[in-house]
Amino acid sequence: MTAAPNLAISAAMRRFRAILLLCVTLSAAMPVYGQSSAEQELKRLEAERQRREERVGSLVDDANRVAGDAEALRKKLVAAAEDRDRLEREVERSEVRLIQMRAQEKQLNTKLASNRDALEDVVIALIAMERDRPPALAVRPKNAAEAARVAILMGEIAPLLDDRAKQAAADIARLQGLRESILMQNTSYRDSNTRLMIARQTIGSLIQERRMVQARIMRDADTERARISEIVRRANDLRDLVIRLGGSVPGLDPQQPQEGSDFARGFDRAMGTVAYPAYGQVVTGFGAVLESGGRSEGITIRTRRSAQVVSPYDGEVEFAGPFRSYGRVMILNVGNGYHIVLAGMATIYAEAGQEVLAGEPIGEMATDNRIVPDLYMEVRKQSTPQNPNLWLKRPNGT
Structure with a gap:
């Protein structure tokens, strides 16, 4: 740093x-x-x-x-x-x-x-x-x-x-x-x-x-x-x-x-070893048909209220803050052209330019009962969405 x-x-x-x-x-x-x-x-x-x-x-x-x-x-x-x-x-x-x-x-x-x-x-x-x-x-x-x-x-x-x-x-x-x-x-x-x-x-x-x-x-x-x-x-x-x-x-x-x-480059070889960013149930899978008629380019995890969110992998924060209707968004550069996008947090701890470790807390979900605590996760390679399940190491919520 x-x-x-x-x-x-x-x-x-x-x-x-x-x-x-x-x-x-x-x-x-x-x-x-x-x-x-x-x-x-x-x-x-x-x-x-x-x-x-x-x-x-x-x-x-x-x-x-x-x-x-x-x-x-x-x-x-x-x-x-x-x-x-x-x-x-x-x-x-x-x-x-x-x-x-x-x-x-x-x-x-x-x-x-x-x-x-x-x-x-x-x-x-x-x-x-x-x-x-x-x-x-x-x-x-x-x-x-x-x-x-x-x-x-x-x-x-x-x-x-x-x-x-x-x-x-x-x-x-x-x-x-x-x-x-x-x-x-x-x-x-x-x-x-x-x-x-x-x-x-x-x-x-x-x-x-x-x-x-x-x-x-x-x-x-x-x-x-x-x-x-x-x-x-x-x-x-x-x-x-x-x-x-x-x-x-x-x-x-x-x-x-x-x-x-730079970070050790190895995300493309980390399939099946990446932990979920938060504990909860996957309610929308990759490629699922959305109400808008399109398909999901990531997964949605329904967490507990005020659940913590951790970095799934070592990387550098390229963006951290509110973005349009997505709530607070974090974009993590994990090397080899890969980025992890996390959206829906109520609080973000990390800042742009900061290096984070896998498992390091980077945010927290909302405590308000009126807000559904859904955390959206994408994996992208050169702007092309990838299936996060290829990297995640276990079924979440178990």
């Missing part, structure tokens, strides 16, 4: 040295009456240049140290994003389990309510059986036929009544166990939500810290670049003085800064 400021500083210093060397060379051929003043100015500028070079060296050391800190922060961001992704999955599983448990609880309550009268009849019948047992034949021989009928009837009904009583007891015990499980699941859900909030706060703090690091690097580099530009401007003024004294200075072409190191 410090390559551009360092290259600009180095280019300005090389240009200044060339101008200064040329001025010193030409001053030897100047008329005597202008030489002393020019030499004194050149010596003063040379001393100032040396001081600035020492300052630049110190700044480069500081920038390298801060860049190392920034790299460590990026790795922490990736780790925090992985934790948040795992917690989002835990929260969703807890929500699904709670819905299932509450549906089972409702069914059991309905079943028990509908059988309440029958259960009361069972209890009454059992009490009556216990109280009014058939009379002994020795006591009332004339009731022998009635006793036989009662015995036969009880022999048939008793097992049925016993089964219904056992089933009711089992349902009540099951309902009690289910309610205890719901309480435990609610506790787990709250714990997962709390940890998810902490993970979000951690990511937010890391992002803020990284922005402060980047701002400090750019602020120091911009300050020193402005100072060196002022020195170069004054050296150009001195060149004009040399010309007025009778010298001539050929045109100087400033040296162009060398290109910084």
